[in-house]
Amino acid sequence: MQPKYINKINMLCFSFAGGNKYSFQKIAKNIDNFIVLDYPGRGMRMKENIIIDIDLLIEDLLPKIKKEIIVTEDYIIYGHSMGALIGYLICQKIEELGLKKPQKLVVSGKKSPSIGREVKIAHLPDEEFWEEVIKLGGIPVELQNHPELIEFYIPILKADFTAIENYQYVKKVKLTIPIDVFYGSEEATEEEMQDWKDETTAEVTLTKMEGNHFFIYRHIDFFRNLFKKSFKNYNECKDLILKDSI
Numbered sequence: 001m002q003p004k005y006i007n008k009i010n011m012l013c014f015s016f017a018g019g020n021k022y023s024f025q026k027i028a029k030n031i032d033n034f035i036v037l038d039y040p041g042r043g044m045r046m047k048e049n050i051i052i053d054i055d056l057l058i059e060d061l062l063p064k065i066k067k068e069i070i071v072t073e074d075y076i077i078y079g080h081s082m083g084a085l086i087g088y089l090i091c092q093k094i095e096e097l098g099l100k101k102p103q104k105l106v107v108s109g110k111k112s113p114s115i116g117r118e119v120k121i122a123h124l125p126d127e128e129f130w131e132e133v134i135k136l137g138g139i140p141v142e143l144q145n146h147p148e149l150i151e152f153y154i155p156i157l158k159a160d161f162t163a164i165e166n167y168q169y170v171k172k173v174k175l176t177i178p179i180d181v182f183y184g185s186e187e188a189t190e191e192e193m194q195d196w197k198d199e200t201t202a203e204v205t206l207t208k209m210e211g212n213h214f215f216i217y218r219h220i221d222f223f224r225n226l227f228k229k230s231f232k233n234y235n236e237c238k239d240l241i242l243k244d245s246i
Contacts (some may be wrong), residue, residue, distance in 0.1 A: 009103065010035055010075045011227055012068055014061075014083030014090075016109065016138070017160035018042075018153055024080075027216065027223045028119050029033075034227065037064055042156055050159040054167045059088050065090055076230055077102045080216060082164050085109035088199065091175055101177055105200075108182040108207075109213050114169045114193030122161035126154050133157055138214035175200035180206045182217035 013036045020043035021036040028034035041050030051057045079087035084107035093104050106120040121132040132215055133146050142148050150240060181196045185208055197204045211218040 008102055009033065009070055009230075010068060010231070012037060012065060012077050012078035012102075012105070013017060014086040015076075016081035016083055017164065018133075018157040019080075019083070026220050029224065029225065031227060035068065037061055039160075040047040040125055041159070051160045051207045052162045052166075054085070054089065054163045057086065057163060058093060061086070061090065065094070066099065069094075069102075075102050075107060076104055078106040078108075078227070080107075080109075081109040081213065084108060085113055085164065085167065088175075091177055092172060095173075095175060095177070104178040104180060105175070106180045106182075106230075107196075108216055109157075109184065109187065111188060111192055111200060113167075114171075114195050114198070115167065115192070116167070117165050120161075120165045121242075122158050122165050126150075129161075130154060136214070138217070172217055174198070176202055178202040179204045180207070181205065182216075184207060184209060184211040184213055186212040187215070190230075212228065 004246035010033045011031070013024060013028075013034060015021075015036060021038050022043070024034065024036055027195055028036070029235055030187060038045045038053065039057060051060060077091060079085070079088045087105055087107060091102065093099075119132075121129055124132065130150055133139065179196055179200050179202070181204060183193050183206070186229060190208060193206050196206065209215050209219055209222075216223055
């Protein structure tokens with residue numbers, strides 16, 4: 001039996017380290033076709049074993065991506081931080097396999113895949129590791145010293161940071177997919193983000209926004225409007241990016 005075809009554009013999303021399908025809940029409000037794919041060991045896949053290798057994680061996610069793109073007219077891939085790396089690697093696999101390509105790849109909070117993490121923290125003792133995670137932002141102050149939260153999230157976060165920090169960049173054929181890159185003014189400079197332009201033969205747009213690594217939560221309305229417009233008109237979407245960049 002053939003899957004039912006849906007005549008609409010979906011946004012297939014990947015969360016940051018420690019995230020799950022609810023990580024973009026505020027941004028995705030009232031966007032029905034905003035689909036976050038959970039990694040093993042969290043969210044709807046809580047009972048599954050956590051994967052600490054990026055390549056194995058891509059293998060795990062690819063069949064789920066294939067199912068989504070078969071039943072949709074068109075789609076966009078979006079990821080923040082770790083999710084940006086995963087989105088990029090998924091796009092590589094899609095092009096290698098000759099699958100239907102996304103309309104574009106949208107990444108935020110991530111330097112080019114060719115640039116490894118300068119400071120590695122996955123090996124640190126739990127207390128020091130948690131302190132480094134807090135410095136990145138994204139964890140509400142009222143929860144930063146919550147024992148149950150710390151106990152629950154540290155194994156997941158350490159697994160994700162291990163996967164990120166052990167990732168070895170391999171130069172492959174460039175993508176042919178446009179890439180929209182967003183980054184926080186406190187986390188990187190424009191010069192540090194330029195290498196994204198070496199990852200595709202298509203257009204790359206770099207947009208700096210006020211904030212730290214989790215600047216997306218300071219610009220919820222912007223990203224919600226951006227993603228809504230992405231489903232309708234790509235040129236209108238580009239105008240919105242140029243208007244709100246700093």
